[in-house]
Amino acid sequence: MMKGTCSRMFAALVDLAEGRESAEAAAHVAQCASCAGVLRDLERGVRSLRAGFYDAPADVTAAAKSIFPLPVRVAVRLLGTTLAGAGARGETAVQAAYEFEGGRARILYQPEEEGWSVMARVEGEGWRAFPAELDEQGRVEFRVQALGEARLRLVREGVEVVIDPPSEEADASR
Amino acid sequence: MDRFQNLVYSVARRTGLGSDDAGDVFQATFLALYRNLDRIEQPETLPKWLSVTAAREALKLKRNASRFVDDAAVLDRLDDVLADEEASAEALAIEAEDADYWRRALVELGGRCEQLLTALYLDEKSYDEIMSSLEMPMGAIGPTRARCLEKLRKLYQRDRPEALDS
Ligand SMILES: [Zn+2]
Numbered sequence: 001m002m003k004g005t006c007s008r009m010f011a012a013l014v015d016l017a018e019g020r021e022s023a024e025a026a027a028h029v030a031q032c033a034s035c036a037g038v039l040r041d042l043e044r045g046v047r048s049l050r051a052g053f054y055d056a057p058a059d060v061t062a063a064a065k066s067i068f069p070l071p072v073r074v075a076v077r078l079l080g081t082t083l084a085g086a087g088a089r090g091e092t093a094v095q096a097a098y099e100f101e102g103g104r105a106r107i108l109y110q111p112e113e114e115g116w117s118v119m120a121r122v123e124g125e126g127w128r129a130f131p132a133e134l135d136e137q138g139r140v141e142f143r144v145q146a147l148g149e150a151r152l153r154l155v156r157e158g159v160e161v162v163i164d165p166p167s168e169e170a171d172a173s174r
Numbered sequence: 175m176d177r178f179q180n181l182v183y184s185v186a187r188r189t190g191l192g193s194d195d196a197g198d199v200f201q202a203t204f205l206a207l208y209r210n211l212d213r214i215e216q217p218e219t220l221p222k223w224l225s226v227t228a229a230r231e232a233l234k235l236k237r238n239a240s241r242f243v244d245d246a247a248v249l250d251r252l253d254d255v256l257a258d259e260e261a262s263a264e265a266l267a268i269e270a271e272d273a274d275y276w277r278r279a280l281v282e283l284g285g286r287c288e289q290l291l292t293a294l295y296l297d298e299k300s301y302d303e304i305m306s307s308l309e310m311p312m313g314a315i316g317p318t319r320a321r322c323l324e325k326l327r328k329l330y331q332r333d334r335p336e337a338l339d340s
Contacts, residue, residue, distance in 0.1 A: 010320060010324065011316075011317070011320045014319070014320045014323055017323075038327070041327050041330065041331070042323060042327065044272060044276070045276050045323065045326060045327060045330065046295060046323075048269075048272060048273035048276040048277070049276060049280070049291060049292075049294075049295035049296055050295050050296070050298070051184075051188050051269075051273060052184070052187070052188070052296055053180055053184050053273070053277045053296070054180065054183045054184045054186075054187040054188075054196070055179065055180050055183065056179040056180070056182070056183035056196075056197070056200055057193070057197070059197075060183070060196075060197040060200050060201070061175060061176070061179050061200075063197075063201055064175060064179075064200055064201050064204040064205075065175055067201075067204055067205055067208045068175075068204075068208060
């Protein structure tokens with residue numbers, strides 16, 4: 001079937017999806033697999049929208065959240081920081097090493113043209129990372145607008161580790 | 175929870191339950207999730223698992239609330255009733271998971287298109303009402319809604335897993 005016919009047919013496919021009649025479009029769909037696929041999607045979409053979406057009320061989500069015990073936050077020790085050379089915007093890249101019960105992390109905070117990139121390598125079994133996932137080598141990378149937002153959260157079985165970038169004072173004391 | 179609350183609550187509401195019952199289904203679903211956390215190995219199966227569980231809970235609630243279960247004849251074929259219920263739960267879950275992709279596409283679409291499609295399909299407003307509430311000329315509504323649906327479909331297509339293709 002010619003492409004021009006198909007694009008001309010789209011408005012009529014929407015009519016069909018909404019439950020209106022269009023003999024011409026119905027005839028076309030019967031012999032055009034591509035438009036039949038589009039129609040199937042549109043029908044699903046219109047049906048889904050018409051069925052409506054319902055946000056759970058706040059008290060309902062709060063009650064359900066209370067089922068899950070809050071993870072215990074374990075202490076993080078900053079083992080040390082090193083300046084890792086000048087980066088963009090005259091800011092300096094910083095590398096920091098941390099230790100906590102059940103693991104260690106080494107994180108490079110690197111200034112970019114806009115914001116910061118955070119690259120971490122996590123040692124220890126079973127950790128899940130936020131805001132991005134660990135790869136098989138335990139590495140994770142994400143970007144933030146400001147260094148202060150560069151928080152890495154690690155979670156495993158009821159335990160949570162929160163790693164914030166080293167503050168200026170911590171740097172100065174070294 | 176914030177990511178899945180709409181999915182789970184919508185399953186319950188679309189089976190026709192009121193807000194109190196839907197709240198019970200919501201709670202029961204996340205309780206079941208908590209009890210089965212170790213058994214759900216792949217995070218990508220979670221939406222399906224949650225929607226099937228919510229659908230089962232909702233249908234069970236409806237069955238228990240309806241008087242026809244007292245009927246001895248129905249009790250005799252309870253196995254059939256339960257099998258039907260399981261099939262309905264599966265179907266509802268597939269529908270709900272698909273609907274959630276459309277919902278997220280709609281949110282991402284945003285702007286005038288989100289307003290128009292919401293008014294047309296979710297709020298079931300007439301063209302007359304839309305003309306005044308969205309300040310749109312009557313003749314523009316039809317073509318705009320088609321364009322918006324096409325954009326919506328592209329977003330949906332981009333994110334939807336192949337498994338839903340059939
Ligand atoms: Zn075609």
